[in-house]
Amino acid sequence: MSCRGLNHDYMSTHKKAFVADMHCDTVLRMMKGFDIASDDTSSHMGIPRMQQGGIDLQVFACWLDTDTPVEQCRSTVDEMIDTLEAQISRNPESIALCHSADEAEKNEAGGKISAVLAIENGVAIANDLANLDHFYNRGIRYMTLTHTASNDWCISSADTNQAFHGLTDFGRDVIKKMNKLGMIVDVSHASVSAFEEVMKITTDPVIASHSCVYNLCPHDRNLTDEQIKVIAKNGGLIGINFYNGYLSxxxxxxxxxxxxxxxxxxxxxxxxxxxxxxxxxxxxxxxxxxxxxxxxxxxVNVGTVVDHIDYIVKLVGPDYVGLGSDYDGVHRLPDGLDDCSMVPNITAELLLRGYSEGDIRKILGGNFRRVFKQVCG
Ligand SMILES: [Zn+2]
Structure with a gap:
């Protein structure tokens, strides 16, 4: 893969770095029969291309629609976890489940990709805190509170007729319980009001696993400068989403x-x-x-993604931004980031813009490793 007349060996910089992608929706494809070991290009992911892209850690989100009947929520997520686990167990030489930053380090040393489990949409817990224990025990390490429609206890960024201010009392209990368990709170998809409520309560750093900069693209899914500053102050992290509609x-x-x-x-x-x-x-x-x-x-190209990274770095420094591709969750991607094998193009672009190797390592995965270690051990 060549990149715009770059002399620097960007692949060696990229390979040396711990690379973490904080969000993909590939589990949904697996539920329909996609095999993670395959080179099937109908998906943006797959082990061979993840290896090509130098991915060391991939978060796999188990997504649920807000409409899911309450009695089906837990079993549907369990099924998704079972499916991912089964596929990983068939490829033990190249990928392993991961529950902590220490395990991620071990996997990296053994040449294996770390697979971290997450839930996208708090509707999954079926309004029962006991389900947070259940999912934590099944390996879930972050939960996105809501999705494109509000649920019973958290308001979505897309909700223009908010029934309450951000979180209900139960929603506040969810945040406290997640902090206690060591499950990262993900504020992507949350409304500004929900974000405000979360930040009043949380005792741990939070992530916005797959969001971009509102000031560069005014979509409700993106974060204002004020929110970015609050996340930085909290020691948290924003994973830049690769979806064209949030970038441009x-x-x-x-x-x-x-x-x-x-x-x-x-x-x-x-x-x-x-x-x-x-x-x-x-x-x-x-x-x-x-x-x-x-x-x-x-x-829309790799440079557009790096514009969002650059904006956050200029606003709050290099410690609060990372990658949250949303591969297999979006239908239009920037030129040069068509699938996970192309992630090194981000490294090339950062080098072109004069970023130091140290800062590049933070952005590619060091920042996620820091938060992962702090919250999940
Ligand atoms: Zn999403």
Missing amino acids: TRWMEVDDSIDTFYSDEIDEAYRLYPISRKKRKEFIPHVYKAWREAIAKVE
Whole structure:
């Protein structure tokens, strides 16, 4: 892989670093039969490409829709954990489950990728604190509090009609219990109000596992300067999301304009096929064609991702930013980051911009290792 006339051997810098990606949704693909050992390019992940990309630690999120019936939440997450565990156990020479920073170090020394488990959407605990113990014991080491719709106790960033201020009393108990267990609180997807409530209570550093900078792309999923400063003060960390719609204002605007123009047809497609993007595509091919043509004109590349990293470094220093790709959870990625094998392009870009090897190591994974060690041991 070459990168824009770079003389420096960026791969050697990259290989020396501990590289951690704080978020992917590949477990959902595994549930539909994807094999992590394969080179199947319908996924953004896979062991061969993770090795190529020099990934040392990958967080695998078990995602649940907010609509999941309460009695199915725990068993659905258990099934996802079972699926991931089964796939990992079939590849013991290259990947291993990981519950602590110490285990991550051991795995790295043994040439194995560390797989860390997470939950995306607090709806998973079915409004019962005992389920936090259960999931901790099953290996879950961070939980994203909410998703694109608010749940019973935490308000989502997308919620424009908030039923309470950020967290309920039960929501506050969840944060206290997570602190006690040593499970990292993830504020990605949380509203500003929920963020404020979390930061009043938490005694541990928090993460925003897969979010970007609001000032560079004003999406509700992104973090304001004030929030970034609060996370830095807390000793926490922001994993930059690779989704074009959170990275580029122009891309977001073009995407929105297509949504608005074809809103009736898109609504109908979602009504008929809420789950299957493939079926929606078949139902309204002309909309997808128009969308592809429009967004092809907007350039988003590795440099755009590094702009977000750079912004946080300039605002609060190099200790509070990392990577949160959202691979397999998003449908449009920057040029040069099409899948996990291309993560070294970020190292190349950071070197081009004059970053020191020390700071690059922090950004690629050192910062996550620090928080992981502090919260999970
Ligand atoms: Zn997400």
